[in-house]
Amino acid sequence: MSMTTILQHCLTGISLGGAYALIAIGYTLVYGILRLINFAHGDIFMMAGYFMIFALASFPWPIAIIITLTVTTLMGIGIERAAYKPLRSAPRMSIMISAIGVSYLLQNLSTYLFTAIPRGYPEIPFLKQIFQIGTISASFVTLLTPVLTIILVIILMLLVNNTKTGMAMRAVSKDFETAQLMGININRVISATFAIGSLLAGVGSILYFTDRMSVTPFSGTLPGLKCFVAAVFGGIGNIPGAVIGGFFIGIVETLLVALGYSTYSDAFTFLLLIVMLLVRPTGLFGEKTVEKV
Amino acid sequence: MMKIRRNQMLTIITLIVLVIFLYWLNAHRHQNGMLVSVLTKGVILSLVAVSMNLLNGFTGLFSLGQAGFMSIGAYTTAILLIPVKNLDGVYYMNGISPSIRAFKELVAASPQAVQILFPFFALLLGGLLAAFAAALVGIAVLRLKSDYLAIATLGLSEIVRAIFSSPQFDQITNGSYGLNKIPNFPVMLWGAIPSLITPFIIVAICIVFMVMLIKSSYGRAFKAIREDEIAAQAMGINLFKHKEMSFVISSFFSAISGGLLAMYMRSIEAKTFSITMTYDILLIVVIGGIGSVTGSILSAFLVTAAKEWWLRFFDQPLVIGGWHVPLFKTGFRMVIFSLLLMTVVLIYRKGLMGTNEFSWDRLIARFTKRRSAKGGAK
Numbered sequence: 281m282s283m284t285t286i287l288q289h290c291l292t293g294i295s296l297g298g299a300y301a302l303i304a305i306g307y308t309l310v311y312g313i314l315r316l317i318n319f320a321h322g323d324i325f326m327m328a329g330y331f332m333i334f335a336l337a338s339f340p341w342p343i344a345i346i347i348t349l350t351v352t353t354l355m356g357i358g359i360e361r362a363a364y365k366p367l368r369s370a371p372r373m374s375i376m377i378s379a380i381g382v383s384y385l386l387q388n389l390s391t392y393l394f395t396a397i398p399r400g401y402p403e404i405p406f407l408k409q410i411f412q413i414g415t416i417s418a419s420f421v422t423l424l425t426p427v428l429t430i431i432l433v434i435i436l437m438l439l440v441n442n443t444k445t446g447m448a449m450r451a452v453s454k455d456f457e458t459a460q461l462m463g464i465n466i467n468r469v470i471s472a473t474f475a476i477g478s479l480l481a482g483v484g485s486i487l488y489f490t491d492r493m494s495v496t497p498f499s500g501t502l503p504g505l506k507c508f509v510a511a512v513f514g515g516i517g518n519i520p521g522a523v524i525g526g527f528f529i530g531i532v533e534t535l536l537v538a539l540g541y542s543t544y545s546d547a548f549t550f551l552l553l554i555v556m557l558l559v560r561p562t563g564l565f566g567e568k569t570v571e572k573v
Numbered sequence: 574m575m576k577i578r579r580n581q582m583l584t585i586i587t588l589i590v591l592v593i594f595l596y597w598l599n600a601h602r603h604q605n606g607m608l609v610s611v612l613t614k615g616v617i618l619s620l621v622a623v624s625m626n627l628l629n630g631f632t633g634l635f636s637l638g639q640a641g642f643m644s645i646g647a648y649t650t651a652i653l654l655i656p657v658k659n660l661d662g663v664y665y666m667n668g669i670s671p672s673i674r675a676f677k678e679l680v681a682a683s684p685q686a687v688q689i690l691f692p693f694f695a696l697l698l699g700g701l702l703a704a705f706a707a708a709l710v711g712i713a714v715l716r717l718k719s720d721y722l723a724i725a726t727l728g729l730s731e732i733v734r735a736i737f738s739s740p741q742f743d744q745i746t747n748g749s750y751g752l753n754k755i756p757n758f759p760v761m762l763w764g765a766i767p768s769l770i771t772p773f774i775i776v777a778i779c780i781v782f783m784v785m786l787i788k789s790s791y792g793r794a795f796k797a798i799r800e801d802e803i804a805a806q807a808m809g810i811n812l813f814k815h816k817e818m819s820f821v822i823s824s825f826f827s828a829i830s831g832g833l834l835a836m837y838m839r840s841i842e843a844k845t846f847s848i849t850m851t852y853d854i855l856l857i858v859v860i861g862g863i864g865s866v867t868g869s870i871l872s873a874f875l876v877t878a879a880k881e882w883w884l885r886f887f888d889q890p891l892v893i894g895g896w897h898v899p900l901f902k903t904g905f906r907m908v909i910f911s912l913l914l915m916t917v918v919l920i921y922r923k924g925l926m927g928t929n930e931f932s933w934d935r936l937i938a939r940f941t942k943r944r945s946a947k948g949g950a951k
Contacts, residue, residue, distance in 0.1 A: 317720050366919050372719055373635050377859055378918045384852050385911035392904030501848060505731075508724060547735035550728025557721055558713050 284415045289538045290531065291418055295491065297530025298425035302432065302484030303507035304514070304522040306477030312453040312517035313473050315372060319379040320359055322504015323386035324478055328352040328485035329401065329495035330394055336402040349482045356478025357471050365467065383501075390497040398494035407490050425487045426527075432480065433523050440519065445472055453517060502546060506533075509553040515566025524564065580933040599769045611878045613772055617833045619873035620776045622857040623866050624826035627783055629855075630864035630928075631792065632819040633799030634715070635723045637851050639827050641730025642703040644846035646828025647835035648737060649699035651752040652745065654692055654836075657681050659754040663747065670744040692759040696775070696832040703828030704821045706733075711820045715813065730851060738843035751842025758836050772833050779826050784866055786822065795819055856914050860924050868926030875925075884909060 303325055310318045331351050335344035363382045367375040407421040440446035448469045451459040460466050488503070489495055510529045514521025529549055536545040556563065602609050621639055628636050657677050660669050680691055714725050737746045746752070758771040766774060786792055794815045797805040806812050835841050861872030887906040891898040917924055929935070 315720075317724060363915065363919065370922070373629075373863075374918065374922060376635065376720055376723065377855065378915070380852060380855060381859075381911065381915045381918050384856070385908070385915060387849075388904065388907035388911045392902070392908045395904070505724070505727065505848075509728070512721075512724075543735050543739040547732040550725075550732050553728050554710075554714065554725050557717055557725060561717070561721070 285538070288416050288418075289534050291416060291422055293531035293534030294527060295418075295422040295425040295530075296488075296534055297527035298429035299484045299488035299491075299526075300503070300507050300510055300530045301429050301523040301526025302480045302487070303503065304510040304526040305433070305436065305519055306481050307508045308511040308514070308516055308519060308522040309449075309473045309477050311511065313449065313470060314364065314375070316364065316375055316379060317508060318477075319376070319504070320363075320382035320386060321477065321481060322500035322502075322507070323383045323390075324352060324356055324359070324500070325481045325485045325488075325504060326495065326497065326500025327355060327386060327390060328478075328482040329489045329499070330390060330399070331482075332486055332489070333399055333402060333495065336404070341404045345486065348486065349479055352482035352485070353475050353479045356474040356481070360470060360474040365470075383504075387497050387501070394497065396497055398496045398499075401489040401493050401495055404490065419491075421487060421490045428483070428487070429523065429526075432483065433519065436476065436480075437519060439476075445469070449473060506546075506549045509549050512553060512563055513556050515563030518563065518565045521563055521565040576934065583933050595770050595773060596767075599767045602769060607882055609769065611882050612874070613769070613837055614834075614881065615874035615877040616773050616776045617830050617837060618854065618857060618877055619870040620779055620833070621827050621830035621854055622861065622869040622873045623780050623783055624823040624830065625854050626858050626861075626863065626866060626869045627787065627795075627826075628819055628823040629858060630862075631787055631799060632795040632816060634816060634819065635719050636726040636820070636823070637723050637848075637855070638726030638730040638824075639854050640846040640848065640850035641726075641733035642707065642824040642827040643831030643834065643850070644730075644733055644737060644841075644843065645703040645706060646696070646699035646831030647841050647846065648746055648752070649702055649828075650692075650695045650832035651755045651835045651841055653677070653680075653695035653698065654756050655752065655754050656756065663752060663754050664744070666750055667743040667748065673745065689759070689763075692756070692836075696829055699832045700825040700828045703831075704825040707821045707824035708817065711817045715816045715820060727848065727851070730846070731848070734843045734846055746843070749843065751840060751844075752835075753840030755835050755839050755841070757839070758833070772837070775829070775833065779829055780866065780870070783822070783826065787866065791815065791818065856910075859914065860917050862924035862926035862928065864928035865924075865926035865930055867931035868924060868929075871931075872925055880906070880910065 303321065306321050306324075307318060310316060310321070328348055328351075331348045332344065335347040335351075339347065359382055363378050364375055367378055407419065407424070409420045411418055411420060411423065440449060448459070448464045449472065451462065451464055452466060452469050456466070459469075492499075506529055507526060510525030511522045512525070513528065514523070514525035529552070532548065532552075533545045536542070536548055541548075598605060598609060598612070621643060625636070625639050628634050652673065655663055655677075657674070660674060660677070663669075680687065710729055714722060714729070717725055736742065738749045740748050742748065758768040760766060760768050761771050761774060787795070794805070794810045797808065797810055798812060798815055802812060831846070838845070857872050857876050858869055860876060861868030861870070884906045887901060887909055888903050889901065891901040
């Protein structure tokens with residue numbers, strides 16, 4: 281493989297990784313607060329793809345993007361209210377089953393509404409513009425994804441570290457009950473978390489599907505699970521960790537596909553998960569948790 | 574004493590009625606195609622649902638790897654049972670590995686008795702392979718807690734699927750082309766049990782084994798682990814040994830069920846055993862009640878019948894008196910289904926049976942209570 285091809289694949293990988301990183305943040309935030317693997321997160325990402333298709337059919341792209349992001353955010357909050365809030369005091373297994381149920385529902389609902397036939401993702405002209413850097417060519421979205429990801433993460437970090445809501449989020453993720461005793465409105469914090477997670481998934485969805493060209497009701501499942509792995513890899517609950525995990529998985533996956541092991545690229549992610557959980561369950565940057573009785 | 578004897582009598586009578594019904598169904602299977610296929614699929618799914626329940630409901634290990642173990646059983650059974658004369662047709666792209674062909678030719682040339690028993694051997698081998706795989710990965714994976722275990726086992730089943738569909742194993746699993754021409758269920762006892770009834774017998778034996786396990790001291794240890802791991806450990810229960818045991822046994826029976834499913838569907842591919850399959854089984858377990866064997870069995874039949882038969886009309890356009898009822902089109906059935914699941918998860922959290930088992934006493938009590946209530950109203 282020549283240097284150019286390697287660089288080309290690395291660029292694709294970084295771009296894919298950026299989209300993964302944005303989705304992984306959603307997992308890490310929700311897990312940090314509710315200790316819940318939000319199995320429906322991948323499907324929210326898929327639904328955002330469909331919203332974009334329909335929004336872009338009747339609006340110019342800036343408005344379509346705003347509509348998509350708003351609807352996705354509202355959907356994330358709605359799902360939390362409807363499916364997770366009633367189970368706040370239930371065992372962790374039931375809330376996880378509820379998450380799986382939501383994922384099942386969203387997949388079936390989108391199969392019903394949009395049929396299982398892949399739908400072409402509309403092109404936003406300026407995103408698809410091809411740039412030529414030396415011998416490497418890349419579309420604008422490939423270059424934009426990592427930059428946008430990093431900007432969004434910096435904003436998010438500022439939000440978490442410097443605002444009142446951010447402080448409340450950190451408090452809730454440390455200790456649910458004590459935070460409640462301190463007068464934090466738990467439900468609002470959780471809604472805010474889901475809103476941020478879904479918003480980022482919406483952005484990730486636009487970047488991811490612009491490169492992939494089509495959406496099916498099941499195109500959220502595997503990216504969703506992979507991004508959860510990315511979150512675990514970086515240390516669950518840790519935002520920069522999730523971003524690094526996302527980039528890492530994106531790059532390795534692209535390289536595996538480039539080397540001709542495309543059937544194993546999914547398996548690799550899960551192997552990474554299992555090895556990581558066994559060797560260092562807290563992830564790269566996770567805090568050590570103490571087992572309490 | 575009277576009650577116990579009465580319950581035994583009722584159970585025996587029900588079993589006899591069931592057996593007579595199955596033989597009647599066998600004689601009239603051509604008129605009742607839908608009923609036969611729903612019952613067969615239901616019984617196969619009830620086996621995997623009970624095995625998932627053994628793990629999730631009784632041992633408290635939330636595992637989502639059932640589809641992976643099912644595919645091990647299904648592929649083993651399918652590869653061993655595809656008739657030699659069909660091999661070239663099935664493996665038309667890449668050919669079959671010579672050693673498997675040689676083994677199959679050896680079996681085909683062996684005495685009649687071996688050939689009659691071979692399908693059962695294939696099922697058993699599938700189960701044992703899955704059990705072996707489960708034992709190996711269990712050592713690593715079972716150290717994980719609740720949701721991490723769920724995602725790790727989900728990952729495992731995806732890894733198994735990737736291996737089965739990868740081009741590197743083309744000559745064994747036929748890669749992404751899948752396997753077909755899998756023979757139907759074998760007959761048992763020289764034809765005394767026709768092929769339609771075979772899966773019922775096999776599943777009954779497997780479920781009885783699991784029920785006996787749950788009732789034994791091992792089963793009590795499983796439940797203790799489910800309730801409180803640390804307390805169980807303090808009582809002298811070897812956590813790892815029991816978790817591993819539950820995981821291995823559950824995988825074994827999942828694989829048997831996978832093998833039966835391969836015989837039922839006659840053709841399989843790696844995609845059949847995707848995450849959706851595990852979700853479908855989880856749905857059955859949740860609707861039946863996590864921690865109830867009879868609940869899982871009942872719900873396997875109900876869910877299969879509703880999905881494949883009773884709710885079919887949701888997928889067809891419906892016209893009442895010239896008015897085209899909206900919403901009714903392909904896929905609506907599954908939406909109704911997922912809404913049903915969400916209702917059970919959010920409102921009827923116990924499912925059909927909760928953690929209770931079916932008992933005649935409760936059934937009779939329910940009927941008599943209703944009757945006396947009616948009498949009171951008069």
